[in-house]
Structures are given as structure tokens and as C-alpha cells.
Amino acid sequence: MRIGHGFDVHALVPGRALILGGVSVPYERGLAGHSDADVLLHSICDALLGAAALGDIGRHFPDTDARFEGADSRLLLRHCRQLVQGKGFSVGNVDATIVCQRPKLADHIPQMRAHIAADLAVELDAVNIKATTTEQLGYTGRGEGIAAHAVVLIQHV
Ligand SMILES: Nc1ccn([C@@H]2O[C@H](COP(=O)(O)O)[C@@H](O)[C@H]2O)c(=O)n1
Numbered sequence: 001m002r003i004g005h006g007f008d009v010h011a012l013v014p015g016r017a018l019i020l021g022g023v024s025v026p027y028e029r030g031l032a033g034h035s036d037a038d039v040l041l042h043s044i045c046d047a048l049l050g051a052a053a054l055g056d057i058g059r060h061f062p063d064t065d066a067r068f069e070g071a072d073s074r075l076l077l078r079h080c081r082q083l084v085q086g087k088g089f090s091v092g093n094v095d096a097t098i099v100c101q102r103p104k105l106a107d108h109i110p111q112m113r114a115h116i117a118a119d120l121a122v123e124l125d126a127v128n129i130k131a132t133t134t135e136q137l138g139y140t141g142r143g144e145g146i147a148a149h150a151v152v153l154i155q156h157v
């Protein structure tokens with residue numbers, strides 16, 4: 001059994017869609033990035049890569065590579081799962097926290113979980129997603145961006 005941790009932050013800007021866990025969340029701003037900037041899925045990708053000692057998301061999907069411009073991060077997540085499987089591991093469970101002052105995410109979390117469970121080929125019960133504000137403190141509290149933390153367990157098949 002091995003553990004991995006991931007952390008990511010993207011800035012909230014006008015004129016972009018807000019995509020979290022593969023869900024398009026209605027909001028007046030969205031996350032800036034080279035891909036679709038799905039901060040939640042990026043943190044889970046990094047946790048998977050970390051658990052398998054495979055580096056980080058920027059190593060596998062460089063933001064200088066036009067193939068990843070506007071990319072659906074669910075494709076990146078599936079690719080990370082395949083990399084982990086290629087080293088002889090399967091995914092155990094995922095726990096993640098989205099740090100976001102606004103918008104309210106609770107109604108969207110079931111759909112995010114379903115996407116992540118499907119992309120990782122695990123039961124729904126193996127995926128937990130949480131959201132928290134920072135009580136208006138710091139860059140997330142001021143609405144300048146959204147952060148996400150994730151931990152995953154993987155096990156030898
Ligand atoms: N963007 C968010 C942030 C939080 N939630 C939910 O509200 C609960 C209370 O948040 P606090 O930061 O005040 O502790 C939290 O446990 C989430 O269920 C949310 O839906 N969207």
C-alpha cells in the first residue's frame with residue numbers, strides 16, 4: 001500500500017468556464033489555465049503520480065505542449081490511472097478537498113464523485129470530495145482562485 005498527495009491552485013478569471021471534477025459549475029468566472037484548469041482533477045492526478053513515484057502533472061502534460069491546450073482534465077486523470085496501473089498498482093481510495101469561497105459546490109459534488117470514480121475505475125464509495133471556504137481569508141477567501149488538496153492510496157495488484 002502506498003500513499004500520494006496532490007495540491008493545485010488556479011486563478012479565477014472572467015471569460016472562462018468553471019470546471020471542477022469534470023462538472024461545469026455555473027459561475028460568473030472560471031479558472032485560468034492551459035488545459036480546462038480543473039484544479040480538483042489536477043490535484044488527484046498529482047496524488048496518483050506521487051503515490052507511484054512518477055513525478056508530477058507538469059512532467060507528463062507540459063503546459064508548453066499544444067496537445068493539452070484546453071484539454072479535458074478527465075483525459076489526463078484517466079491517463080494517470082493508466083500510468084499507475086502500468087507500474088502494477090490499482091487505486092484504493094481518494095479523498096480530496098476543494099478550497100473555494102464561492103460558488104457553493106455541495107450540489108455538484110455527487111456528479112464530481114461519479115466522474116472521478118468512473119475515470120479511476122473504482123466504486124463510488126472509494127471517492128470522497130469535500131468543499132470548504134477559508135472564511136474569507138487569504139487568496140481563496142478573496143475569491144482570487146480555487147485550490148484543491150487530494151490524497152490517494154494505491155496498492156500492488
Ligand atoms: N464552496 C463551498 C464551500 C463550502 N461548502 C459547504 O459548506 C460547508 C461549510 O463550509 P465552511 O467553509 O464554512 O466550513 C462545507 O462543509 C461544505 O459542505 C460548499 O458547498 N461549497
Ligand SMILES: C[C@@]1(CO)OP(=O)(O)OP(=O)(O)OC[C@H]1O
Pocket residue numbers: 008032033034035036037038042057058061062063064068069070071
Ligand atoms: C495541465 C497543464 C497542461 O495543460 O496545464 P494547466 O491547465 O495550466 O494546469 P497546471 O495545474 O498548472 O499544471 C499542469 C499543466 O502542465
